[in-house]
Amino acid sequence: MNSLDFSDLIDMDDDLANTIVTRADASAGCEQPATRAAGASAPALLARAPFPDISPALPAFGPSFEVGGALPDIQFVTVDNGRFYAHRGLLRYVSSDAFGGLLAGRDESIHVPEASAIFAIALHVAYGLSCAHLTNITLETIESAVNVLSKYGIPPQSFAAPNMPLFQLILSQASYYPIDAYALAAHYGFQDLAVAVSSHLLAYDLSGLTDELCVKMGAVHIKLLFDLHQTRRNALKNIVMNPPKMHQPHLACGTREQQDLTLAWAFAAAEMAWNAPSSTSTYMMQSTFERAATDISCGECRTMLKTRIQEAMEEWSAVPRTI
Numbered sequence: 001m002n003s004l005d006f007s008d009l010i011d012m013d014d015d016l017a018n019t020i021v022t023r024a025d026a027s028a029g030c031e032q033p034a035t036r037a038a039g040a041s042a043p044a045l046l047a048r049a050p051f052p053d054i055s056p057a058l059p060a061f062g063p064s065f066e067v068g069g070a071l072p073d074i075q076f077v078t079v080d081n082g083r084f085y086a087h088r089g090l091l092r093y094v095s096s097d098a099f100g101g102l103l104a105g106r107d108e109s110i111h112v113p114e115a116s117a118i119f120a121i122a123l124h125v126a127y128g129l130s131c132a133h134l135t136n137i138t139l140e141t142i143e144s145a146v147n148v149l150s151k152y153g154i155p156p157q158s159f160a161a162p163n164m165p166l167f168q169l170i171l172s173q174a175s176y177y178p179i180d181a182y183a184l185a186a187h188y189g190f191q192d193l194a195v196a197v198s199s200h201l202l203a204y205d206l207s208g209l210t211d212e213l214c215v216k217m218g219a220v221h222i223k224l225l226f227d228l229h230q231t232r233r234n235a236l237k238n239i240v241m242n243p244p245k246m247h248q249p250h251l252a253c254g255t256r257e258q259q260d261l262t263l264a265w266a267f268a269a270a271e272m273a274w275n276a277p278s279s280t281s282t283y284m285m286q287s288t289f290e291r292a293a294t295d296i297s298c299g300e301c302r303t304m305l306k307t308r309i310q311e312a313m314e315e316w317s318a319v320p321r322t323i
């Protein structure tokens with residue numbers, strides 16, 4: 001089935017499409033069940049050449065938007081009069097209910113109640129196309145697009161795997177709105193995405209969680225977030241509680257003098273434990289301990305300090321940064 005082409009699937013019934021896709025998967029060495037529900041395997045299909053062969057140079061969803069040699073055969077008109085040209089066969093394949101029943105007939109132009117900005121995201125996701133070029137994207141429009149996918153029988157969870165457009169789209173918002181992106185991912189069951197977004201929440205003040213956010217993300221993901229912070233706090237305490245080792249005492253630097261380094265380390269450790277411990281970076285750890293020990297003049301003490309800082313940074317790097 002190496003010559004499988006998107007045009008082969010135009011107007012093809014689901015059973016036949018599943019059969020072809022299963023064979024294509026088998027030829028690609030993929031382990032797949034013998035049969036699959038329509039739409040459930042679509043993302044894997046979309047991600048695998050030669051289906052669909054979408055040229056990024058072409059304007060997506062214009063009248064000449066060609067997929068695997070097939071031109072659009074249906075036009076959607078949004079509530080704000082945006083026009084999107086698409087492919088009936090592809091949408092029937094990724095949707096479990098013929099795109100909310102809209103594709104059950106032979107209408108070539110269909111009016112939908114969504115706004116262009118939202119419908120555009122939904123279509124890009126359904127086609128496996130990057131949304132990076134779309135403008136006016138917010139978490140609200142993304143969430144609305146996710147709801148649109150569900151409304152039209154396209155399971156959003158199947159399109160939120162890592163490296164898929166929806167995953168990247170939501171993750172791109174995580175730097176700016178981490179807790180909202182996390183709640184969105186948790187709410188819709190995008191677990192891989194929730195894990196990825198959680199790395200942006202290490203500095204988040206959990207006392208700022210609102211009732212609305214808690215309800216949205218659910219008890220499981222609240223607990224996962226609290227556990228992440230607790231784990232990192234405890235790990236940091238354990239790491240910084242171990243000061244540098246002492247060197248062999250001598251006349252220039254005996255046991256008492258070496259306590260200056262231990263004391264400097266203790267002050268630095270307390271500073272880190274006080275200031276957002278979950279989000280402490282290895283660079284912050286290094287600079288804090290080095291700054292605290294600037295008055296240490298003994299070369300051997302400084303060697304011990306350098307060794308312990310390196311160990312501490314390695315230990316801290318190994319602590320999980322995600323739920």
Ligand SMILES: [Zn+2]
Nearest residue numbers: 253298300301
């Ligand atoms: Zn010393």
